[in-house]
Amino acid sequence: MSAEQAGGAAGRRGYHHGDLRNALTEAAVELARAGGPQAIVLREVARTTTVSSTAAYRHFANHHELVMAVKDRGLQMLAAAMRAELARGEPRPDPGDEAMRRLRAAGMGYVRFAFAEPGLFRTIFYGMTDDEPTIGRRQADAAGGAYQMDGAPDESEESYAMMSHALDDLVACGRLAAENRPYSDIVMWSAVHGLSVLLLDTELARLSDEVKAAIVDRGLDVALNGL
Incomplete structure (x- = not known):
């Protein structure tokens, strides 16, 4: 258990x-x-x-407060699943390779959580509103050379931060050009979230587990190679 x-x-x-x-x-x-x-x-x-x-x-x-508590708990479990996936692999000696390993592991953990806990996964993203703190917003000072993203998860949200920090490390070691860093976290998040939703809530849900796994592997390859 x-x-x-x-x-x-x-x-x-x-x-x-x-x-x-x-x-x-x-x-x-x-x-x-x-x-x-x-x-x-x-x-x-x-x-x-x-x-x-x-x-x-x-x-x-009210009901909304209870749902929000469940969302928060679900996000904690999602982050735990991503950490578990990260712990399954061996760290790479090369910083760039290690950042790519962490990014792939985070994405794989995200999708596997969705498959293992579809009810909670759907609850996390259920009825999102502008004032909902579960997803939140990250804002950076454009004048300081950063960028602004409305509607993205807050950096304090661990499941999102795992992917975001790996991308920062790719920039630090020269594997990702700094000018290509903005919005890359949104793209990676959309890739793993999109795969999860399509394979859970569309006709693709009827595919075998083997085919779904192959689709996820291919999706992660495309997203990571695109960086």
């Missing part, structure tokens, strides 16, 4: 006094894992944790 599964099981067994919010969040995460964002219902979460709806509303004022 994974650490995430163990955490969910602990949430179902009960909660320590004063930790009801976490127990409610864990119960909501389990609902999302099984049925996606539409399965997150505050009354059902309260029933699962054997408390009244009134008690649940003391911790989550």
Whole structure:
């Protein structure tokens, strides 16, 4: 059993006094894992944790707050999956090769999380709004030679930062021209996210696991070679 599964099981067994919010969040995460964002219902979460709806509303004022808590937990699990994928490989002695390895591992971990946890993956990106902090915005000072990206994940979001930092290291070691760095993180993010969505939520979902894996490998090759 994974650490995430163990955490969910602990949430179902009960909660320590004063930790009801976490127990409610864990119960909501389990609902999302099984049925996606539409399965997150505050009354059902309260029933699962054997408390009244009134008690649940003391911790989550409305459905949106509960969904946001699940999104945050899902992002933590996504980052953990990407770290696990990174740890599977051996570091490369050459800095450029190592940055490329990290970038590919981060992308592969992203897609594998989507396949392993489709309900949570869909929940993370469900009903995004301009004021939603889960995705956030990264803004840099254009006058300082950086660039501005609206709608991109914040650098504090670990799953996004893994890819972004690897790209920065490619520039530092001369493998990626500095003038080509702007928006490269958006392109890489769109590549792995697009592969995930297409292979989960379109007719391509009917393909065999073997064919899907080959498509992901080829997609990552194209994205990385394009850098």
